[in-house]
Amino acid sequence: MKKTFIVIIMAAMGLYAHAQNENEKPKSLTIGIKAELNGSFMQEKGVRGVTDWNLGIGENAGVTLKRTFTKNFAIQAEVLLQQNRSSLTYNSVEEKCSGFGIMVPFYFMPEVHCKNTIFYLGVGPWGSAGLSAKIGDANLYDKNNEYFTLSRWNLGAGMLLGVEFGCGLQINLNYRYAFFNSAMNDNGKLTEHQASIGLGYRF
Numbered sequence: 001m002k003k004t005f006i007v008i009i010m011a012a013m014g015l016y017a018h019a020q021n022e023n024e025k026p027k028s029l030t031i032g033i034k035a036e037l038n039g040s041f042m043q044e045k046g047v048r049g050v051t052d053w054n055l056g057i058g059e060n061a062g063v064t065l066k067r068t069f070t071k072n073f074a075i076q077a078e079v080l081l082q083q084n085r086s087s088l089t090y091n092s093v094e095e096k097c098s099g100f101g102i103m104v105p106f107y108f109m110p111e112v113h114c115k116n117t118i119f120y121l122g123v124g125p126w127g128s129a130g131l132s133a134k135i136g137d138a139n140l141y142d143k144n145n146e147y148f149t150l151s152r153w154n155l156g157a158g159m160l161l162g163v164e165f166g167c168g169l170q171i172n173l174n175y176r177y178a179f180f181n182s183a184m185n186d187n188g189k190l191t192e193h194q195a196s197i198g199l200g201y202r203f
Contacts, residue, residue: 028068036060036174036198040084046188047148049091056086056096060103060196076107076122076160084194090135090147097140101130101152105176107160116166121159126176128154149184154192156180162200170200 041055062080069075084099107122130152133140140150156179162172178192 030066030068030202032064032066032168032170032200032202034060034062034064034078034080034170034172034198034200036080036172036196038082038084038194038196040192040194041086042088042182043191043193044088044188045190047183047190048187049147050088050188051092052089054087056084058082058084058098060198064200064202066109066202071113072111074109074111074120076109078103078105078107080105082128082194088135095135095147097133097135099130099133101128101132103128103176105158105160107158109160118164120162120164122161123159124157126156126158128156130154143185148187150182150190151180151184154178154180154182156192164200164202168202170202171198172200173197 036059038058038060039055040058042053044050044053060080060082062078064076064078066074066076080103082099082101082103084101086097088095088097103126105124105126107124109120109122111118111120130141130150133150135147138145138147140147141152143149156177158174158176160172160174162170164170174194174196176192176194182190182192
């Protein structure tokens with residue numbers, strides 16, 4: 001999966017180099033906002049006590065910064081606050097898990113213009129910092145909690161598919177997955193996955 005994303009990113013960078021030569025559109029920098037509903041879960045393998053981890057619904061919201069290089073290529077950075085929710089079975093008891101943090105994705109974005117509408121596909125890396133992760137009142141960043149310990153930091157790859165209308169309104173779909181293990185202390189493996197759908201507006 002990692003190799004697939006690397007190939008896609010390299011292809012996007014190739015399109016960028018080609019678009020630079022064409023120089024079809026003056027460079028510009030624009031700001032936007034976005035809000036999303038997300039579905040997230042951890043893919044679990046060998047974590048003590050955990051037998052199942054189920055998708056939950058949360059929210060993402062933040063700002064976007066888009067640099068347009070040509071008519072058919074842009075790079076977009078985002079700073080998102082994310083609230084994740086999910087459920088898991090721990091020692092045969094169903095538990096609710098919640099997390100809050102900051103995510104910063106970057107996308108290489110080929111674009112297709114159709115009259116006043118822009119269709120775009122973005123691929124690129126993201127980084128995240130967790131501010132809170134809990135099961136009940138237990139802090140999962142505390143190595144002495146009664147469940148398991150999570151890492152605050154992660155990196156991964158993501159894909160963005162969207163459309164922007166002439167008025168600035170956007171509709172987008174996202175999928176992101178993590179490269180690194182979220183479980184600490186050699187306690188199995190937890191791989192973060194998130195899909196989202198949202199609305200945005202570019203000023």
